[in-house]
Amino acid sequence: MKFTRAKGAFDIYPEDSWKSSLHWQYVESEYRKVAFTYGYNEIRTPIFEKTDLFVRCVGEASDIVSKEMYTFEDKGSRSLTLRPEGTAPVLRAYIENQLQQNKKAQKLFYMGPYFRYDRPQAGRYRQFHQFGAEAIGINDPMQDVEIIDLLCEFYRRLGLKDLTVLINSIGDFSTREKYSAALREFLRSSYHQLSEDSQKRFEKNPMRILDSKDKQDQLLLEHAPSISQFLDEQSKEKFNFITNQLNRLGITYKIDPRLVRGLDYYNEMVFEITSDVLGAQSTIGAGGRYDPLLKMLGGPDLPAVGFATGIERLLITLEGQKLLPMQKDHITCYFIPMNEHAKTISFDICKKLRGKNIRCEVNLQSKKMQKAMQQANGLDAQFVVIIGEEEIAGQEVTVKDMHNGEQQRLSLDRFLNEYTKKMEN
Ligand code: HAM
DSSP, rough: OOOOTTTTTOOOOOOSTTTTTHHHHHHHHHHHHHHHHHTTTEEOOOOOHHHHHHHHHHHHTSHHHIIOOEEETEEEEEEEEOOOOSHHHHHHHHHHHHHHHHHSSSSEEEEEEEEEOOOOTTTTTTEEEEEEEEEOOOOOHHHHHHHHHHHHHHHHHTTTSEEEEEEEEEOOHHHHHHHHHHHHHHHHTTTTSHHHHHHHHHHHOGGGGGGOHHHHHHHHHHTTTOGGGGGHHHHHHHHHHHHHHHHTTTTOOOOOTOOOSSSSOOOEEEEEEEGGGGGSSSSEEEHHHHHHHHHHHHSOSOOOOEEEEEEHHHHHHHHHOOOSOOOOOSSSSEEEEESSHHHHHHHHHHHHHHTTOOEEEEEOOOHHHHHHHHHHHTTTTTTTEOOOOHHTTTEEEEEEEEEEEOOOEEEHHHHHHHHHHHOOO
16 A cells, blocks of 8 residues: 555655755745844744634634634544644733743744645645744834834845735724625625625625635625725824835835735734735735734733745745755765775764764765765765775775865875864865
8 A cells, every 4th residue: 555645735855846855944044044133032832722712813704714724623522723823823822821921022933834724736735834923012013014024024035026015904893893894785785696605704704705716706896895995093094104114114015905814813904925926826925913812812902913924835936936045965075985894984984074063974875986976976075085995904094075086095184184174164
């Protein structure tokens, strides 16, 4: 019997595409660096949580909760869910660990796998990964600006081009109540022409209909009222402040009055960043403010704002724009022992070099010199060390510099003294 991976999942290993583990390490390390410079600290939460957390946070009418969660009962009959997103677990952890006692304002970043049961396609997976950041406890709209700037700066450092920042304000709770009622009234006479999904959303959460990809729904929405008409002065002021600051920072954006986001927890500023490279699944990163959520979960009444960016979509865009750095399975020093005794000696020298963080390897595969040299080339080895009977007898090694082809025999002590320094550089 042959086992294959589950649908919608994939393996990350050293290979030639965006799925290469070397590329993953690269973006992970860049994300850590940029998050660090903006003053964020890492948080890691469990892969599974109690199901209710997501139902409360993300919203019962959302696609995520209504159809996409990996929910199961454990042996103690508890309902658990593989996390479909990162904001709810971070808030749960903030409250449970009373992080506000250390420092009310917490700026946290995270990375890891998330799970949504959806139809897999390019850029959409059932196990996918996100980089995220949440700034908790800071009310100032400058914090919204920092969140958008952090994500844009991350993309900028990776060299990404041609991204579109879409931004909107969905106001406070009462704005959304008024707007939902107006939208419902507007669509009421066309209810039967709406898609099945949109009909379901009509009563519970008509704003979600704006998210619909259905062509007929989109047509019906063409002259729908816009949420911006319902914003109060305070929300308008905050939103103007944010867009002015983005202008000042040179971050270009488009105001998209239809942008409402698919998760229920947002208020005020919401944003999405899209990339042309991605096709249908064009959103590479997204986020917004979600002030009432912490209190709703039984925590302190503190505001928050954050984002998440899909790592797969980020890497696919980088690959599409030819921005993934060349990667070689580079070995600094490759040992070719000519007999069993030489193998042991090679291992001992290797251990010394590895102790100095030099990446080295002993050839254990090819008995023939030519094959062994081919292996060394394949690994892009900088130096090859050959140890045969003569070298053993004289306590020597033969070293070949693979970059200039020079070869010399020298004492083991001299090799360790001179070459370790070269290899450390
Ligand atoms: P989201 O829009 O659901 O927001 O997901 C954020 C990003 O995760 C998307 O823009 C996309 O790049 C990626 N993503 C989502 N689903 C998939 C999938 N099935 N396959 C591949 N990539 C996917 C959130 O998750 C919010 N927690 C963001 C946030 C943080 N808002 C405030 N703080």
